[in-house]
Amino acid sequence: MYRYDEFDLAFVQQRVAQFRGQVERRLAGELSEDEFKPLRLMNGLYLQLHAYMLRVAVPYGTLSSKQMRRLARIARDYDHGYGHFTTRQNIQYNWPKLAEVPDLLAELAEVEMHAIQTSGNCIRNVTADHFAGASADEIEDPRIYAEIIRQWSSLHPEFSFLPRKFKIAVTGAPNDRAAVRFHDIGLQIRRNEAGDVGFEVIVGGGQGRTPVIGVTIRKFLPKAHLLSYLEAILRVYNQLGRRDNLYKARIKILVQQTGAEVFTRLVDEEWAELKDGALTLPAEEIERIETYFAPPAFETLPANSPAFEARRFEDRDFARWVRSNVSAHKADGYAIVSISLKPEGGAPGDATAEQMEVVADLAEAYSFDEILISHEQNLVLPHVKLSDLPAVWDKLVQHELATPNIGLVSDMIACPGLDYCNLANARSIPVAQRISQRFSDLNRQHEIGDLKIKISGCINACGHHHVGHIGILGVDKKGEEFYQITLGGSADENAAIGKIVGPAFSYDAVVDAIDSIVDTYLGLRQDNEKFNDTYARVGITPFKEKLYAAA
Amino acid sequence: MPLLKDGQVVDDPWANLPEPSEAEGQSAGETAIDVDLIVTLEQWRNGREALLKRNGRLGLRLRSDQPPAEIVDDLEHFDLIALEFPKFSDGRAYSYARLLRERHGFKGELRAVGNILRDQLFFMLRCGFDSFEIAGQDATTAWREAIAEMGVWYQPTGDGRLPSGVLGGAFGRSRAVAAE
Numbered sequence: 001m002y003r004y005d006e007f008d009l010a011f012v013q014q015r016v017a018q019f020r021g022q023v024e025r026r027l028a029g030e031l032s033e034d035e036f037k038p039l040r041l042m043n044g045l046y047l048q049l050h051a052y053m054l055r056v057a058v059p060y061g062t063l064s065s066k067q068m069r070r071l072a073r074i075a076r077d078y079d080h081g082y083g084h085f086t087t088r089q090n091i092q093y094n095w096p097k098l099a100e101v102p103d104l105l106a107e108l109a110e111v112e113m114h115a116i117q118t119s120g121n122c123i124r125n126v127t128a129d130h131f132a133g134a135s136a137d138e139i140e141d142p143r144i145y146a147e148i149i150r151q152w153s154s155l156h157p158e159f160s161f162l163p164r165k166f167k168i169a170v171t172g173a174p175n176d177r178a179a180v181r182f183h184d185i186g187l188q189i190r191r192n193e194a195g196d197v198g199f200e201v202i203v204g205g206g207q208g209r210t211p212v213i214g215v216t217i218r219k220f221l222p223k224a225h226l227l228s229y230l231e232a233i234l235r236v237y238n239q240l241g242r243r244d245n246l247y248k249a250r251i252k253i254l255v256q257q258t259g260a261e262v263f264t265r266l267v268d269e270e271w272a273e274l275k276d277g278a279l280t281l282p283a284e285e286i287e288r289i290e291t292y293f294a295p296p297a298f299e300t301l302p303a304n305s306p307a308f309e310a311r312r313f314e315d316r317d318f319a320r321w322v323r324s325n326v327s328a329h330k331a332d333g334y335a336i337v338s339i340s341l342k343p344e345g346g347a348p349g350d351a352t353a354e355q356m357e358v359v360a361d362l363a364e365a366y367s368f369d370e371i372l373i374s375h376e377q378n379l380v381l382p383h384v385k386l387s388d389l390p391a392v393w394d395k396l397v398q399h400e401l402a403t404p405n406i407g408l409v410s411d412m413i414a415c416p417g418l419d420y421c422n423l424a425n426a427r428s429i430p431v432a433q434r435i436s437q438r439f440s441d442l443n444r445q446h447e448i449g450d451l452k453i454k455i456s457g458c459i460n461a462c463g464h465h466h467v468g469h470i471g472i473l474g475v476d477k478k479g480e481e482f483y484q485i486t487l488g489g490s491a492d493e494n495a496a497i498g499k500i501v502g503p504a505f506s507y508d509a510v511v512d513a514i515d516s517i518v519d520t521y522l523g524l525r526q527d528n529e530k531f532n533d534t535y536a537r538v539g540i541t542p543f544k545e546k547l548y549a550a551a
Numbered sequence: 552m553p554l555l556k557d558g559q560v561v562d563d564p565w566a567n568l569p570e571p572s573e574a575e576g577q578s579a580g581e582t583a584i585d586v587d588l589i590v591t592l593e594q595w596r597n598g599r600e601a602l603l604k605r606n607g608r609l610g611l612r613l614r615s616d617q618p619p620a621e622i623v624d625d626l627e628h629f630d631l632i633a634l635e636f637p638k639f640s641d642g643r644a645y646s647y648a649r650l651l652r653e654r655h656g657f658k659g660e661l662r663a664v665g666n667i668l669r670d671q672l673f674f675m676l677r678c679g680f681d682s683f684e685i686a687g688q689d690a691t692t693a694w695r696e697a698i699a700e701m702g703v704w705y706q707p708t709g710d711g712r713l714p715s716g717v718l719g720g721a722f723g724r725s726r727a728v729a730a731e
Contacts, residue, residue: 008715010702010703014700014703018701021696022670038640038668042670121640121642148717151705151716152717155705157675157678157706157708158645158646158678159642160645161641162642227718238643238646239618239643278707281718282717284720285720286717289717
């Protein structure tokens with residue numbers, strides 16, 4: 001894991017002191033809320049429906065046990081005993097008091113964490129594959145480059161007042177778990193024909209009210225030029241991105257309006273001036289950061305573990321959990337464990353302080369002290385020995401963390417919705433809860449298989465509904481909550497935006513509608529066909545006919 | 552509005568050329584010939600010949616939708632360029648400032664004008680601004696605090712400050728090479 005050097009530490013400490021001063025000026029009445037707003041937003045502090053909300057960055061989704069324990073303590077001391085893991089590998093606290101926020105930030109700084117650039121029109125917390133460093137399909141660990149980008153983008157003097165927020169994601173594997181085609185910039189690590197490792201650069205993807213799949217503007221960017229090329233993209237965007245309309249200010253609109261070819265030319269012209277200058281990454285600096293992410297000391301183990309196999313044979317619940325929540329690891333005898341934060345009837349992404357501490361203990365005992373946060377709002381223990389899986393599972397079961405539903409119907413992404421958010425038109429979490437109750441039979445969920453349902457409470461699409469195999473969008477119809485359903489979306493390497501199936505459903509009818517869609521799929525699927533494959537084969541009509549048959 | 556330069560509030564030796572609507576019939580030729588004068592891009596384009604005949608120094612004020620690329624060939628005529636921030640959130644001029652300093656070699660005074668927060672001063676300084684029109688009573692204190700609050704940065708810019716992190720070493724070396 002990356003460890004702060006003296007400068008990183010000074011940087012976050014100075015930032016805490018600066019914000020403490022700003023909060024004091026606000027509390028003393030020297031700053032109005034209007035004047036304070038841009039300052040608090042630069043430190044991740046939002047004013048929500050009921051209270052302040054603080055969004056803490058988990059850079060590239062990686063935490064040590066010590067950091068997780070601190071997040072738990074903060075949940076207990078400053079919140080109502082829980083935290084909410086978000087789709088951008090952040091954690092949010094919903095009830096901090098303004099006067100206490102500087103102390104909270106100081107506690108974070110002690111464990112090398114902060115809330116800088118988790119909001120505002122700047123380069124946000126850089127995200128990465130949640131199986132980074134563990135998956136077999138990885139070319140290189142994306143966190144090396146996410147850390148390099150974190151440094152470059154932290155309080156960038158030129159790019160702190162962009163037209164709109166700016167999100168960068170990095171993946172090191174061909175199987176895209178970081179949704180790089182739905183970010184302002186997506187970086188896909190590639191190996192070229194000469195065997196060199198570099199980046200495919202994808203620009204202008206995004207969700208929100210205008211969902212767009214990003215376009216590749218450079219097929220192979222050598223590592224040394226990563227920052228000069230990013231600076232060129234940002235400089236073009238900072239000057240030309242629209243500032244007259246909040247909803248047209250993201251880079252995706254600029255790329256659409258100029259056209260991908262012209263946009264690429266503008267970036268290349270700017271890059272020609274910056275290339276080989278002060279932003280060139282020295283190979284030894286890349287190596288220095290790489291050492292922080294060096295693989296832990298894996299033991300040489302056989303590919304199978306008798307203890308693990310025996311438990312799997314004897315214990316059907318354990319076997320079912322392994323089937324959905326355990327993934328292949330690059331090292332023999334190890335596995336990647338996903339911990340579901342989507343129990344039946346729960347709020348997706350919520351974890352109690354006790355649960356965070358349990359996960360911290362497990363990581364320390366069984367996963368080289370490492371925890372990852374997924375953009376699907378779950379937690380990951382990246383390096384667990386197969387022979388330790390039974391012990392890990394037993395502990396997870398005790399703390400209601402063993403829901404065997406990763407990738408299944410009830411592993412939904414949902415935004416906070418009308419229960420918490422100023423912008424929402426409709427509730428999201430109760431819809432997710434009702435769906436998980438409808439599909440409470442876990443064997444049925446396993447029979448249905450991989451199916452991603454994603455729920456947003458308004459067109460800003462924080463719940464990623466556009467890229468759900470089944471997407472649910474809350475809309476307001478004459479003061480009543482309605483839900484529009486889309487089918488066929490995908491955030492992975494087969495990026496696709498879902499299509500609207502027909503008229504929206506009421507709050508009461510939406511769960512029946514999801515049930516109907518799942519039934520239609522099960523009736524039509526051939527062999528082990530995935531939902532989107534069946535949908536691609538049969539089209540939207542059979543789903544529509546069944547959904548609206550009664551009407 | 553107070554003008555900050557080198558951390559001090561100073562008297563502004565520059566005057567703005569009034570818009571025709573404000574001073575009917577007045578043209579550049581009629582203002583005192585030795586006054587240092589800031590003109591808009593439109594005034595420069597319309598009155599170029601007359602402006603160049605004056606004795607006073609010339610400054611240019613650009614709106615945030617007027618990129619300096621438009622006047623690169625005329626830069627030699629200006630001792631000052633003022634870049635407008637119509638709203639503190641309109642960050643285009645940060646890029647303009649760096650381009651003027653680092654690409655077009657502008658050596659004169661680079662002034663930030665408009666809606667500027669004290670919390671932005673350090674960013675502006677790092678992008679190449681060296682004077683600031685800033686509202687408020689105690690501009691020098693605001694300045695002192697704003698530039699002392701953060702002592703660590705990661706980005707190399709034209710201001711020559713050595714960055715921390717992955718670009719620190721390379722930046723030091725490239726400057727050493729440039730100095731040879």
